[in-house]
Amino acid sequence: FLKDVLAKEGIKTIITTGPPHSVHLIGYYLKQGRPVHWVADFRDPWTTIGYHKKLKLTKSAEKKHKLLEAKVLHTADKIIVTSSTTKKEFENITSQPIKVITNGFDGELLTNDGLDSKFTISHIGSLLSGRNPVKLWSVLAQMVDEFPAFKEALRLQFIGVVSDEILSTIKEVGLQDFIEVIGYVSHQEALVYQRKSQVLLLVEIDSQETIGIIPGKLFEYMAAKRPILGIGPKNWDVESIVEETKTGYIFKHSDDIELKNVILRWFENYQKGQLNIIADNIEQFSRRELTRKLAEYI
Structure with missing residues (x-):
């Protein structure tokens, strides 16, 4: 045919x-x-x-x-x-x-109006057992014990499905009162949650096979202009993109001390009403720009 x-x-x-x-x-x-x-x-x-x-x-x-x-x-x-x-x-x-030619984001970069009053760490999309960031939950539990203001402000928000194993791990470290599972929403609603969140969580399986996996949501996170907290395998390709665009920090699954320091620094900025990122050259990942590169290559 x-x-x-x-x-x-x-x-x-x-x-x-x-x-x-x-x-x-x-x-x-x-x-x-x-x-x-x-x-x-x-x-x-x-x-x-x-x-x-x-x-x-x-x-x-x-x-x-x-x-x-x-x-x-x-x-x-x-x-x-x-x-x-x-x-x-x-x-x-x-x-x-x-x-x-990576994936990218649609539309124009938008400003963030009406950020959450809580210190929300949000994950958008499916968070399945293989991606469980155990160290992160442990670090957050430590911070809840050490800093009363952090305990008062923290919220873990999940937009999409979360595995029972991950929810169990969160509860085991004593964070059950900070969980909010929204479940599935429309894509447009997901974009709103991204722009309202204080911090956006990106997690990948800790495996040699996932080093080259760059989730599509990374680029929507970047367009939301909120700090990205990434946890994945060593030498993850995502790290160079986040570093280049100054949109957050990427950690290995085994990291804890520096992870804690970054979250604490972000929380202090949040308390001052100054938790923002000054991103650099995000526009290169717009689908319009990526399509231009595709057209030239073809």
């Missing part, structure tokens, strides 16, 4: 995007014997994505995945990835051009 469409419409460029990475196989076969320009867009890695090892593949199936991945990477005229880690990984497989 697509062969006929290419011929009939005179299409010279095709773009495939995955996962599912089987979509790239369509591009691979359309490229055979045809003068089409093929751009393969990987929004996630293929054989190194976090859940790949959990698929319980046989050795022959694993080998086939690797073979198909290599075929796509060698045959595509241009490749797009969302992180520098994935780019380095693919550069070990192919010499074809590879461009990093």
Whole structure:
């Protein structure tokens, strides 16, 4: 069907995007014997994505995945990835051009009107067991015991689903009275919660496989212009983005002392009504700017 469409419409460029990475196989076969320009867009890695090892593949199936991945990477005229880690990984497989184009945020940067009166640390989206930031809950519990004003002001706000294991961990350290689970809301409502929150929490699984994972919510967090508290694996690609844009701090799951110091410093600024960030060059992650880069690359 697509062969006929290419011929009939005179299409010279095709773009495939995955996962599912089987979509790239369509591009691979359309490229055979045809003068089409093929751009393969990987929004996630293929054989190194976090859940790949959990698929319980046989050795022959694993080998086939690797073979198909290599075929796509060698045959595509241009490749797009969302992180520098994935780019380095693919550069070990192919010499074809590879461009990093991250996810981004929609619309204009907005001002924050009506911040929460509480010292809200909010997580937007699913917070599942594998991401449980145990050290963070422990540090917050210590601060509640040590600083009466912090105890009075703290609120942990979850917009979206939270695993029972994470809620149990929070309760085990004595923070059950500070939890507010909002549940699912519309995307527009989620944006409002982001802009109202004092601090935005971003968490990733502590694993080698997740170093190159840059959650889409990071860019919406940046657009909300609220301090980002990130906790993830060592050498997480998110860290360089947050550092470059001066939008917050990123910690490893094992960090505690410096994590506590940053939260305490933010809390002191909150008490003065001065908890803000002065972000730098966030506009490069607007979808308008990213689309301009995409158009140039194609």
